[in-house]
Amino acid sequence: MKEITVDSNPSEAILKNLGVAHWPTWEKGVSVFPWSFVTTEIAYIVEGECVMTPNDGGPPTTFKAGDLVVFPNGYKGTWEVKKALKKQFKHKDGNFVKCALSRFKILKNKLKSNG
Template sequence: MKEITVDSNPSEATLKKLGVEHWPTWQKEVSVFPWAFVTTEVAYIVEGECVMTPNDGGSATTFKAGDLVVFPNGYKGTWEVKQPLKKRFKHQDGNFVKCALSRFKILKNRLKSKG
């Protein structure tokens, strides 16, 4: 299984180039739950701390506020939200409906910020 990648110190220029400020947000309280990614998800962690443990027995990945994280399409594992999570995210490379909805939300947010 592909591994999660974490950039622990993305530059402001990188975040701006990616358009992170326009990505939709998702929040989750402290909890543990299984998840299977049907897209490649790029996420910027705004608040919180989490550990993702893959189902295949591989090494767990920890990420926290300020990290830019890429969850590969097909990754299956367990979320452990250690501190309440708030992330900005976009979907790419995978489930067509999820990717299209993500693009729509980002476009809507861009238009709203210009208004």
């Protein structure tokens, strides 16, 4: 499985060049939950601390406020939000719609199986 990459404390020039200030924001409280990335996502961690553990048994990846993180398409693992998370994110090639539709289908199937 592809690995998460973390750039600790990227320069302001890199963040400006990527347009991070214009990316949407996502927030999550302390929690543990599974996640599958259906597109490559780039995220700038504004606040918090997390550990992401891959389903394939590979080593966990820790990231925190100030880190620029790339989650590869196809990565499956478990989020452990240790300190409330706030991130700005972008899906590669603007594939946010693909990601949102995939999430909706997963939720819909879970509701069907529980209902």
